[in-house]
Amino acid sequence: MRVLVAIAILGVGAALGGAAVNYWPDSHAHVAAAAETASGERDILYYRHPHNPSVTSPEPRKDEMGMDFIPIYAGGGDAAAPGTVSISPVVQQNMNVRIGSVVRGDLARLVETVGFVDYDESSLSHVHLRTQGWIEDLTVRTTGERVEEGQLLFRLYSPELVNAQEELLHIVRRGGSAAPARERLRALGVSAAEIAEVERAGEPRRLVSIRARQGGVVESLNVREGMYVTPGTEVMTIADLSRVWVMADLFEHQVDAVTRDDAAHVKLPFRPGERLEGKVDYIYPSLNSPTRTVRVRLAFDNPGERLKPGMYADVHLASRPLQGVLHLPAEAVIRTGRQDRVILALGEGRFQAREVQVGSRANGDLEIIDGLQEGERVVLSGHFLLDSEASASAELGRMLEAAEEEVGDEVWAEGRLLSIDLKARMVNVDHEPIPVLGWPAMVMDFAVADDLELDGLREDMAMRFRMHEREEFVYEITAIEPAAHDH
Template identity: 35%
Template structure:
């Protein structure tokens, strides 16, 4: 009873499996054109193929091996593909790819445009003192240090802060003489006494203080000329100082320097006065603006970098030497260049290529000389013209199709502007017409051919003068967009 119930279900499953297999075979056997991919062998109708001349046949997986007859590939279980003499149209170059295929595979295009490369140089910089704000406090005359104020190196001091009290015996007598003469009212002598005080080293502030007190200053206080960091204190209480002796060294903090190492390749457009934006670790959300003040003259030979000095205002004195910052230097070019997306550049290791598209859906590689790169754009120094259309992404598909014809391979073996290589061969003339000659030739190692029979173009009728069918010949030829062209041909034996 159970077997009778299960039998219909088993039969149905077998029938469905058979239908699925048949459907899969039908889908697999559908031409690629249904999916938007046009096979090379189905791009032309049978009548069109009959009117075209096949140069040779090849296996797309081994494109360098050529055959003189169609058939199965010895390398793969597939039919050989014909390479036609007029493939691509008269005078056309590159490869043609069906527009539906490029659309389905996501190929993106970009135009070659003229513009200025907006490139900001990013670097890590360290903060240091502005060494143009250094003040050296010296003793103007000999004396005895009576007091050193409670200061130590790296203390932050304000402008006018007292540093040292010095007793100056030499000044005391001159001050007393000046006060006495001033009380006498003799202005001519008073002027000479004032001049003597100034020559001895008293400042205007010290003289004014003496006049206000009306008596000589026994102790002279030396103050800081500016606000900043006290770098050195070279005086102690009880010391005898001499004229010109350095007492302290102070570095101002009203502005600071940032110095960064910039690669040599990115330094060409950096100039004094260019704007700089810096973000410090302590204030990552705040950008502080400054400017480039110097490009130091020496290049670091080991890192191939140039030191760039930048100056930043420091009104609140919150920027302290030793801090790190990430700086962005405006490095926009001052002149227009041809620009393409950086993704369009194919770097082979020997040269740089881009794939150019024309209005007929044909693609060819162009060798270019590149300049600087920034913000996703690359400068093109030569090799392209403004307004040309290039492949910005999806080059893999174009590269794959072009490799079948050896387009990119030839670019790797020779310059774009150089002549095509000339190949030499030996064979027998099978047929001769006004425009072409059919020769059964032996292997041609220079181009990777085996023995075959194929047609060659005769661009100059004088080359074939005296040549007839059956002649054994030595000949040379080169490859062009229109096919294989005879360069030289001569008999090497009689007719057969």
């Protein structure tokens, strides 16, 4: 038999699976159809269900509610090409179609993310001892306390320090060279001022004073009064908050847009309208596998200590602009996950879908790497409905070509048996593409011939099957055999 155009159109509906939503108002569509048919200017390609574009017919018909199917026209020239549709100005207005241009110019890139405030590790002062002993006269009691440079933190009783002082005094009394003894005390952490005071007093000090080397706040405190400590003990950590870091995470596609020393600013959610200026200090060399992000470190001066470690902040990174690139508003691009495309406005109510390759995004615009030329016009709004119609038109063109092939009364195909209804003698099959019918791969229900035994069939079985058209659009399986790779 010769496969009719109707079979090809049925394949289109099954392949598209209701991907589009019919927006065209019936009244305008029928008025336009009558006028254009009377003039004889355009040919009708097929008829579409008024509310379900996946249902089509090669001939005029009515739906289940008695409404006429809508004729779809070939507009001649480009309009008849697959993927091209033509609509009237009235329909364009009802769809709120807006059109913009592809332009060439500089594309300023602004990366927006979130981050958190952290200590500047280069401004942390860790207090360790160089000998063992006991903590006495501890002046810092809790974390978060503020200390000043040179402030007494605690005093230390250490027998080793007492012995080193006595050795120094013994050498001084004998008139020998005291330089090695002084150097030993300095190596044990005793300040030059305290060493001079010991020599002046002529007797060792039982308690040695430990003072802050910088001002700041106590970030950690690991000792209490009277504790015994060793050189391995970190007594406390003092953080200078006059300069802080902001740690931000960037996704993989954002990393190339950021370089060291790029300008950065942060906004605090609880201080609307206020922003602090800084710069990119470091981009970490490795990717965090669980989050698929790269960490970036930003450095900020912190007058008044408004940025406090642990705070969240909105981060904005202004990288160098891309120069002389094609770009268009991001809203014009339809992103499906498999493909990026736009709807070209060809003029005179004609539109065509075109695949594009996009690059960087900045300030609501997208870089176009391939697929468009400067000056071409694209649809900014209403394009999803146009895209659905253009996709149907392109698929129809492919199916109509396949429909012209001559095929026999019976067709063999391959697929996988998903389910069996013994009572109704129906099977559900996920079949591979059937080129002679113009069918793509899809899941379908088939009737089974009365003389075909079903006892040996099982679900998830890979099989070859023979079918023939029992009635219009209804196919019946007449033979089934296991596929060679089925086990």
